Amino acid sequence: MITLFTNGFSPFARKVAMALEYKGLDFESIEGLSRHNRERLLKVNPRAEVPALLDDDICVVNSSEILAFLEHKYPARPIYPKGLNACVVARALERMADTAIDAIILNCSIWTWAIREDKEPPGLKECGQRDLDAIFARIEAMLGDFDTPLPFGHLTVAEFALWPHLTALRSMGLTLDASKYPRLHAWFIAMREHKTCLDDAQRTTNFMKTLKTNDEIERTKLFWRGDRVEWLLARGFHDWFYGEIKAGRVLWPEY
Secondary structure (H helix, E strand, O other): OEEEEEOOOOHHHHHHHHHHHHOOOOEEEEEOOEHHHHHHHHHHOOOOOOOEEEEOOEEEEOHHHHHHHHHHHOOOOOOOOOOHHHHHHHHHHHHHHHHHHHHHHHHHHHHHHOOOOOOOOOOHHHHHHHHHHHHHHHHHHHHHHOOOOOOOOOOOHHHHHHHHHHHHOHHHOOOOOOOOOHHHHHHHHHHOOOHHHHHHHHHHHHHHHHHOOOOOEOOOOEEOOHHHHHHHHHOOOHHHHHHHHHOOOEEOOOO
16 A cells, blocks of 8 residues: 655645556555644654655655656556656756756745745845746757657656646746747646646645645744755845744754
8 A cells, every 4th residue: 555645735745646646556645744644754754854655665755766666666657758868858857846946936935825924035036037937948948859748748757846836836926938938838738638737736726725724734934955945045045044044933854
C-alpha cells in the first residue's frame, strides 16, 4: 500500500500526487502539514517536509526522488520521455520549476494565504515578474526543438513540476504573456486538457477555500528552505527577511 504525506498547497506534493494518479496507482493521502499529523510526518521525514512517500517498507522523500522511485518500481505508463535528449530536457525543466520558479511563486504568494499584518515589500511582485519572464524566455527557447503542444507526447515530470506554478500565476497578479512565449502558453493550454491536471486544480481550489478557516495548518510562522531564501536575499529583500527572523516567524527544517 502506498501512503503519501501531502499538502493541498505544496507544489511538490501536488507533483507527486499527479504522477501517482497518472500511473493509475492507488494511494492513501495524509495531510502531512496539519498539526494533528505532524508527529507521523516527523517519523518518516525529520525535516517535516512534504511530500514523503511510504511504499510497504520503503520510505522516499523529495519529490524528484519519489518520481524516480515510482518510475523504477512501476514502469507502466512512463513519466519520463523516451530518448536521452528529451529526458535531459524534461529533467532540466523539472529542476527549473522546483528551484527558480518555486522560489519566486512562494515568495510572491505569502500575502494571499498566510496570516500577515504587513504588506508585501515594495517591488517584490515586479521583481518576481521580471525573473519569471527571464525563466519563461529560457523555457520558450528549450521548446524550440519540439513541434507539438505537449513536447514529449504525454505528461511527464516536467508537466507535473510546472503545472502547479503556472496555475498560480493569475491569482497573484503575475502573468504568462502568450505573445512573448507562445510555445510555453500552448503547452500550458495542452496541460489543461488532461484530467490529471484538472483534478489537481480542483483539489487545490477546494483546499484553498478552507485554508483560512483551518486551524490545523500553520499560517503565522513560515517554513523556509534554500532556494526560497536565496531568491529573497539575491533580490535585495534581506531586511524584510531578517525582520521575519527577529520576529520569530521563521521555521527551519531539521536534519
